[in-house]
Amino acid sequence: ETWSRVKESDGMQAARNWCRKFFLDPNTLSQIDDMRSHLQSVLVDAGFISPGWVRDPPPPPPALLEALHGNRQRTEYDRRRYALVRALLCAALYPQIAVKQASSGGARGPDKYAAKGMREAEIHPSSVLKKGANHICIVYQEKSKTTGPDKAAKLYLRDTTGVSLKSILAFGGELEASEDRRQIIVDGWFRVDASPQDITVFRRLRSLLDGVLRRKIDAPQADLDELGLRVVDWIVRLLVLDTQQA
Incomplete structure (x- = not known):
């Protein structure tokens, strides 16, 4: 998300500099961005989400936010979020x-x-x-x-x-x-x-x-x-x- 914001606001060269700072590959991030856009379009075509959802996603359900935030310490939030991502990869x-x-x-x-x-x-x-x-x-x-x-x-x-x-x-x-x-x-x-x-x-x-x-x-x-x-x-x-x- 940060990479996308830097690219849109400051241009591709600034995005490349940001990637270099954090040891990331801009080509890989571009591929991920393209893949996400493709998956979103598939979900729109299937009727699971509306076109407006892609531009302005709704906030997560309160129950999901509560489960992920836990005691609201950043490390615990990240651990729970990664646990959910791993579970989705398993599925x-x-x-x-x-x-x-x-x-x-x-x-x-x-x-x-x-x-x-x-x-x-x-x-x-x-x-x-x-x-x-x-x-x-x-x-x-x-x-x-x-x-x-x-x-x-x-x-x-x-x-x-x-x-x-x-x-x-x-x-x-x-x-x-x-x-x-x-x-x-x-x-x-x-x-x-x-x-x-x-x-x-x-x-x-x-x-x-x-x-x-x-x-x-x-x-x-x-x-x-x-x-x-x-x-x-x-x-x-x-x-x-x-x-x-x-």
């Missing part, structure tokens, strides 16, 4: 998720990830997640295979983002309870430890959210009813207040 990229595998025999080395229908993979060395962060679950944009000097093929995950278990439970595939009702099974392969109460809550929330989305797709210009607003509020709070964000 957008699913089923491209991968789960970190436990190391065998205490062996050290690159973290290994597994996914449905995919053999063992690693995060690509160019990813910022390759070092430092400890993520149980990730979403990825693409995967690539390379062959090393030893002729062994390796599968790498690119453009990765760490996501929480709750994001997967909220936006992932079909949820089933294990036979002993101590785990939630997502899409028939990914198991999450959970109590019977958690299983009931998540399945009910998913059912309600699916209903809200279905009604919105059928009538995109219609406002959400009271139940729809409450469901969205519950989901947002569940995601941004998650203290176990991966």
Whole structure:
């Protein structure tokens, strides 16, 4: 947003100087701006937002602002906002998720990830997640295979983002309870430890959210009813207040 304002008010050269100051690439920001404009036009054509919304977006719902601001400390607000963005990425990229595998025999080395229908993979060395962060679950944009000097093929995950278990439970595939009702099974392969109460809550929330989305797709210009607003509020709070964000 700041980059766009600088470009519009002071010109492209000032925008380039601003990018240089903060170690940003103006070409990348231009691509992001073009992509956002394209997505907005798609939403307008589908009837989900009006043309006026693009020029003058309405303020976020009060419940969303309250959930994001929390105690109104900037660091906490940013943490919750990023948690919500990661959850939305999970919804957008699913089923491209991968789960970190436990190391065998205490062996050290690159973290290994597994996914449905995919053999063992690693995060690509160019990813910022390759070092430092400890993520149980990730979403990825693409995967690539390379062959090393030893002729062994390796599968790498690119453009990765760490996501929480709750994001997967909220936006992932079909949820089933294990036979002993101590785990939630997502899409028939990914198991999450959970109590019977958690299983009931998540399945009910998913059912309600699916209903809200279905009604919105059928009538995109219609406002959400009271139940729809409450469901969205519950989901947002569940995601941004998650203290176990991966």
